[in-house]
Amino acid sequence: MPPKNERIPRATIRRLAVYLQTLERMLGNDENLVSSESLSQACAVNASQIRKDLTYFGEFGVRGVGYDVGRLISSIKQSLHIDRPWNCALAGAGNLGRALLGHREFRQRHYNIVAVFDTDPEKIGKSVGGVEVSCSRRMAEVLAGKNVQLGIITTPPDTAQTVANYMIEAGIRGILNYASAHIFTPPDVPVENVDFFNHLYALSFSISSKNR
Amino acid sequence: MPPKNERIPRATIRRLAVYLQTLERMLGNDENLVSSESLSQACAVNASQIRKDLTYFGEFGVRGVGYDVGRLISSIKQSLHIDRPWNCALAGAGNLGRALLGHREFRQRHYNIVAVFDTDPEKIGKSVGGVEVSCSRRMAEVLAGKNVQLGIITTPPDTAQTVANYMIEAGIRGILNYASAHIFTPPDVPVENVDFFNHLYALSFSISSKNR
């Protein structure tokens, strides 16, 4: 059966990323066949959940046998559209921005940071991680014709909305937001928030309370 | 009514962090009174959802009036148990680890990184962000008596489980995992995963597909 047309739960997408992680490790260990049950063990997700998640995108397994690991990896990558490179623009050349620029897994997974922006005149014109820093206000101009689809915000919270606006103006299609501030975008520009404190708070809460 | 004894949804905890962000910004702008409706506008969460989330922990509002911003902030902090300092140990003194050590918001929110670990002999003994790097294998010994409750993992994926084990051995109560590998812990040691790629994949997917 070909991919379905149902709405795919957000949680499913998150789990596919987890499966991918695990499957890539398995492939590295020369495990070439996996069942939903063994994958379930390895990544702590219910086996029927795994099967259901996968069938949103197609039928990748063989009944009575299981899934071919290499083939499943390709299928998931195709399903998520991560089987091709994505160009990114990063706004905010601080500590965190530089850490992302230096993060080798980024490039390995074909997310290429092709432009960096900041508002600090001290930083503009200098090179960070091999990319020259431009002024955030000139974003649309600098990105013109560069086919950059993703924006990454690593600025302080109070600048986040401003650079998000520049990104939208520059035609960016989606935003990864590390700033701890909610940003508003048109409905066709999705935002993903990466919030450290969110997670720290959840830990503090679950450690302290009886309810788990 | 006092706090309830129901199980509190995970999603509620995440949203409380968002409300806090927004409320703190409001307080900074001298907005001292807020309704669930205006908070809803500001942080893009349904107003009844906000009211329901808050009443898990108590009744903080006044009917016909709204919520006192300052008081609500305190109440949320108390509910999450983030109204007091937390000591953290960081494992992995690479780019990302150093970025976190240099992140001033960490200290502002009372998450204090009091110990840093790595396995690289080059790094051990050196100081990073004002903290001396110790050998990961000596974690239990170094942390003894230091009252460190949280562990932060910023190592490469293949080392993540090993340092997680050291953390558990050292009596850590919860783990923030930045490594893109699933880690196993006993049921009383919660793990929060911060996965960049997870979010990037979700963006790639939602940009590429019609379903949104």
Add this chain to the structure above:
DNA sequence: TGGTGTGAAATACTTCACAGCC
């Protein structure tokens, strides 16, 4: 009057259980 707190309804997501196929 106006906005909270909250059961009840609607929706979304997860798990079960088994038919179907290799």
Add this chain to the structure above:
DNA sequence: GGCTGTGAAGTATTTCACACCA
């Protein structure tokens, strides 16, 4: 025989709608 794919059942979460109260 064994493991996938999937409707149906079960559970969790969100939203509605309104009683209640300053």
